[in-house]
Amino acid sequence: MKFFIDTANLDQIREAQNLGVLDGVTTNPSLMAKEGITGRKNILQHYIDICDIVDGDVSAEVIAVDFEGMVNEGEELAALHSQIVVKLPMIKEGIKAAKYFSDKGIRTNVTLVFSAGQALLAAKAGATYVSPFIGRLDDISTDGLGLIAEIRQIYDNYGYETQILAASVRHTMHVIDCAKIGADVMTGPLSSIEGLLKHPLTDIGLAKFLEDYKKGN
Ligand code: G3P
Numbered sequence: 001m002k003f004f005i006d007t008a009n010l011d012q013i014r015e016a017q018n019l020g021v022l023d024g025v026t027t028n029p030s031l032m033a034k035e036g037i038t039g040r041k042n043i044l045q046h047y048i049d050i051c052d053i054v055d056g057d058v059s060a061e062v063i064a065v066d067f068e069g070m071v072n073e074g075e076e077l078a079a080l081h082s083q084i085v086v087k088l089p090m091i092k093e094g095i096k097a098a099k100y101f102s103d104k105g106i107r108t109n110v111t112l113v114f115s116a117g118q119a120l121l122a123a124k125a126g127a128t129y130v131s132p133f134i135g136r137l138d139d140i141s142t143d144g145l146g147l148i149a150e151i152r153q154i155y156d157n158y159g160y161e162t163q164i165l166a167a168s169v170r171h172t173m174h175v176i177d178c179a180k181i182g183a184d185v186m187t188g189p190l191s192s193i194e195g196l197l198k199h200p201l202t203d204i205g206l207a208k209f210l211e212d213y214k215k216g217n
Contacts, residue, residue, distance in 0.1 A: 025056075090110050
């Protein structure tokens with residue numbers, strides 16, 4: 001299972017990269033705005049800065065909602081760096097753009113996916129990744145993990161190669177449950193990755209080992 005970090009914060013990206021388990025980064029316009037990155041030039045430079053920190057895929061989202069605009073923006077983003085994956089919204093024009101980019105060998109991530117039908121369309125359009133937002137479904141009393149399981153089954157039935165990128169992951173149990181279901185990738189905050197480290201018995205056990213070592217040395 002690949003681990004992506006869902007942030008535009010360079011310090012957090014560096015921290016996850018230094019842990020040695022990071023496979024990529026996802027961003028969106030809200031995450032960029034949260035870091036105060038505004039203006040086309042600064043946004044493009046920020047994507048390059050992220051690519052310089054990590055080894056894996058970096059999703060960069062288009063703002064246009066029409067096919068031509070998405071194609072222009074997506075081509076500009078893809079040309080920035082070989083690690084860039086063009087992130088497209090799950091709307092009719094986004095699906096057309098996913099097919100266009102897939103035919104050109106440009107990788108895509110279809111985002112804002114909330115149903116199995118949407119995920120099926122993204123796979124048929126040849127998307128590299130599909131991003132179902134599990135946390136936002138949970139927020140409205142709908143089973144986010146259930147959607148991951150449905151998509152897994154559908155993709156496996158037909159051998160679709162589109163990778164299921166479980167997004168809007170909020171905590172460690174989302175990560176673990178996604179791994180059990182067989183999501184290909186999860187993207188979440190740094191806390192959802194670092195939280196996996198924690199177990200009180202590990203801390204107690206280590207303290208005892210060190211104490212016993214000190215007694216004999
Ligand atoms: O990857 C999607 C993500 O950015 C949305 O997460 O926590 O805003 O629902 P959240």
